[in-house]
Amino acid sequence: MTAAHRSIWKLPALSGALLVLAYYGGVLVPSLLLFLPLLLWLDLNEDASRLRRLWAGFVFGGVAFAGAAHFHYAMLSQSWLAAPLYLGVVLAYGLKVALSVALLGWLRARSGWSYALLLPMTWLSVEWLQSWGDLKMTLDHVGQTLAPYPFLVQFADLVGTYGVGLFVLLFNGLLYESLYGFYALTRRRAAVALVLLVAAVLAYDGWAWQRTARELAAAPAVRAAFVQPNVPLELKHAEGTEQQQWNTLQRLTREAVGRGAELVVWPETARPDPFFHHLDYPQTYRMDDVQLLARSLGVSLLVGADYYPYRPDEPIATYNAAFVAHPDGTLDPAWGGKVYLVPFTEKTPFEGLLGPLLEGRGGEWRWVSGGFRPAPENALLPASGTQVGVLVCFEEFFPDLARMLKRRGAGLQAVITNDAWFGRSPFQTYMVDTARLRAIENRVAFVRAANTGHSAFIDPLGRVHGRTGLFVEASGVMDLPVIERLTVYDRIGDAVAWLCVALLLASLPVIVAKT
Numbered sequence: 001m002t003a004a005h006r007s008i009w010k011l012p013a014l015s016g017a018l019l020v021l022a023y024y025g026g027v028l029v030p031s032l033l034l035f036l037p038l039l040l041w042l043d044l045n046e047d048a049s050r051l052r053r054l055w056a057g058f059v060f061g062g063v064a065f066a067g068a069a070h071f072h073y074a075m076l077s078q079s080w081l082a083a084p085l086y087l088g089v090v091l092a093y094g095l096k097v098a099l100s101v102a103l104l105g106w107l108r109a110r111s112g113w114s115y116a117l118l119l120p121m122t123w124l125s126v127e128w129l130q131s132w133g134d135l136k137m138t139l140d141h142v143g144q145t146l147a148p149y150p151f152l153v154q155f156a157d158l159v160g161t162y163g164v165g166l167f168v169l170l171f172n173g174l175l176y177e178s179l180y181g182f183y184a185l186t187r188r189r190a191a192v193a194l195v196l197l198v199a200a201v202l203a204y205d206g207w208a209w210q211r212t213a214r215e216l217a218a219a220p221a222v223r224a225a226f227v228q229p230n231v232p233l234e235l236k237h238a239e240g241t242e243q244q245q246w247n248t249l250q251r252l253t254r255e256a257v258g259r260g261a262e263l264v265v266w267p268e269t270a271r272p273d274p275f276f277h278h279l280d281y282p283q284t285y286r287m288d289d290v291q292l293l294a295r296s297l298g299v300s301l302l303v304g305a306d307y308y309p310y311r312p313d314e315p316i317a318t319y320n321a322a323f324v325a326h327p328d329g330t331l332d333p334a335w336g337g338k339v340y341l342v343p344f345t346e347k348t349p350f351e352g353l354l355g356p357l358l359e360g361r362g363g364e365w366r367w368v369s370g371g372f373r374p375a376p377e378n379a380l381l382p383a384s385g386t387q388v389g390v391l392v393c394f395e396e397f398f399p400d401l402a403r404m405l406k407r408r409g410a411g412l413q414a415v416i417t418n419d420a421w422f423g424r425s426p427f428q429t430y431m432v433d434t435a436r437l438r439a440i441e442n443r444v445a446f447v448r449a450a451n452t453g454h455s456a457f458i459d460p461l462g463r464v465h466g467r468t469g470l471f472v473e474a475s476g477v478m479d480l481p482v483i484e485r486l487t488v489y490d491r492i493g494d495a496v497a498w499l500c501v502a503l504l505l506a507s508l509p510v511i512v513a514k515t
Helices: 010-024 029-033 036-044 050-068 082-111 115-130 142-146 156-180 184-218 242-258 288-297 351-358 363-368 393-397 399-408 427-442 488-492 495-514
Strands: 221-228 263-265 275-278 300-310 319-325 380-383 386-392 412-417 445-450 456-458 474-481
Touching: 010 029, 010 036, 010 050, 010 142, 010 427, 029 142, 029 156, 036 050, 036 082, 036 156, 050 082, 082 115, 082 495, 115 156, 115 495, 142 156, 142 427, 156 184, 156 399, 156 427, 156 488, 156 495, 221 242, 221 445, 221 456, 242 263, 242 288, 242 474, 288 300, 288 319, 300 380, 300 386, 300 412, 319 380, 319 386, 386 393, 386 399, 393 412, 393 427, 399 412, 399 427, 399 488, 412 427, 427 445, 427 456, 427 488, 445 474, 456 474
Parallel strands: 221 263, 263 300, 275 300, 386 412, 412 445
Antiparallel strands: 221 474, 300 319, 380 386, 445 456
């Protein structure tokens, strides 16, 4: 074995670089090859200590997320705290990958089982665990790397994001075994299994594409619009700019209505003024400016706003909320908002421990002290003859939220967001692609309204329409189909993840007994 093969840097780092390309490279090949260098290192270093495997895994994860989280550079214009946040993200994800790799290497060394089994069993189990708790996060799930290729992932309506991740991991595991398997028979069987896997997926993809295309042609439609006001972060909360922001929103909304829009979606917290609602006085549940605009244009407005329902002598709750004003000028009593809050920037995780340290601090520390409350789960907003499910900002990364909204009856879904934080980084495109996977999983159309872009429409096949540029004013209008049927994924949820967890738990005592 050469020194290069013994090194914990070269092969694991190569896998990390391939993962960055899988996230942002715009080509399919890295997703299908990204684990091969790492698996080769594990086999060549079968006798490595647990610590050495951990270090190799940390190199893999560190390289991957040092590249994937590069968008934090854009946040430096708002606060120096973006730098330690970036380092914290790289460290946290590097440790997660290190634990996954150490477990994978230990299972392989002790059992000799195929990576086609071990890789999904370990990787997806850790991804699933990562979706729980105060620091829950799903934006890095490996299934997301195939979101830019909608034809290939039509089978997501059966198995969801974890099922797409299973395909990526199975492909990598079977390709590795077909190239580097211990025996010739093992290599032949792996190659045959790989061909059958790809053939089965492509056959279903072709059938599902044709079926859904026929549904789209026959489905009723809502003529929806997005508004992209392009309000810079430094202007958004500056005093005295409210009228300027309102004028832009009003002008773009009128443009959209002029093109026939019956539902116009504004971005996250687009309304310049916060919405204060005295809970003991129902008449204060009103946004006169929004309601007047909706009535004058005869259109439904879905508006993001900071919402402060309160009672005297009680702490004021703050919500990142969404409301609908109807064409007759009434404000619908149903409201939704952000359910999953961003750790630190919107809520303080492990509040009992960190709350006394972070909450109530002034200056730039407000950036990491939270302050929002989760909105009611699964809220649907009635508009234009259908029910609209709303995902706010990074909630588009959570497949369970979009699925729950569809199960409750959402005919359309909207992503309202302010992505100015991420600059001109490839992460902006990655977020749009994420919504493509949500559209396929639930066979639902999306309108994505982003303050500074990218705004777009996404149909139930995962195709993107009318995507805007970044940091420009824009509006878009499109007829969006309403498909009411539930998909298999809507019905069974993340069964693939549960299966992988069950297999891991069942395998551990067997492998321990063998050793």
